[in-house]
Amino acid sequence: MKQGSGVVRVTWHGGMDSFLQETLVHLERDEAVNNLLLGIALAMERDASVFQEVVLVTVGEQGNLSIAALMTVPAHLILYAVPGAPVEEALLCLAQGLREKAVQPPGVVGPKELVERFASLWSDLIGCRAELEMSMRIYELREVNREVMGEGQLRTAKAEDLNWVIRAIASFEEDSGLASAPEPERITQLAHRLVARQSLYLWEHAGEVVSMAAKSRPTRHGIAINHVYTPRELRRRGYGTSCVAALSQLLLDSGYEFCTLFADLNNPTSNSIYQRIGYKPIGDFDSYRFSAGTL
8 A cells, every 4th residue: 555745655565575676776786784674674585473563654755765664563663764865755755654553663773864853753743752763873884804703613503491591681781772671582582582593693612601692684795793691790801702703704714794783872892892893984874763653
């Protein structure tokens, strides 16, 4: 179904096939920067059951894409804009369309200027408050600096590691500000899913698990790393650096051309570590949280 304002049209997609048919060629032109939205979309194309509910929207003018938006309920709305496309009216049409469909995102994440403008439009439209949640930098790596790797070994997490992994994910979400009070059931399910899919890797030193990192969101040429965490009492020993460097090298050796990751700009330590490993900044994203408004 389509609706619009003048020549700008909002398209609501009932499935990932039609959404990717309109967006894939654009997203893959800057595959590393667009890894968040693109990686989730491709994961759902492979297995539609990955997320129970998803909102897929595109906005364009006379057949030319301007804006794409994806939301895996109840997560934030993820935004993408075609470089050079007129976005002001497209963003307004998107906001109006969401309100008309009674879709109320808890927040928005995407390229810095784009989401700042959408957050302003949305807060004015429904009378909510938009709060800057996190400013992030996207990094890309194509060659690992092996000199940063210390003693220890990387291995996939196993079922017997689940208790450690569950505690680590909860602490990771608290430390990163993703959740002030992590939900035990959700975190337990996430831990089981990561381990079952062999997506989570642990750095082991002297027989002790000391750090973790996960691979996520593979695209045609690259893959993301997330859930990077070292317990507080084990930090400043190079374990997290070794874990990310070793996992990055493993992924490159497996055939990926590049790895990407997001780093909180309020954490200069992690940004410095990633750059020492060989990651280079390629873009800035912001995340906004919305208070409840009136649709």
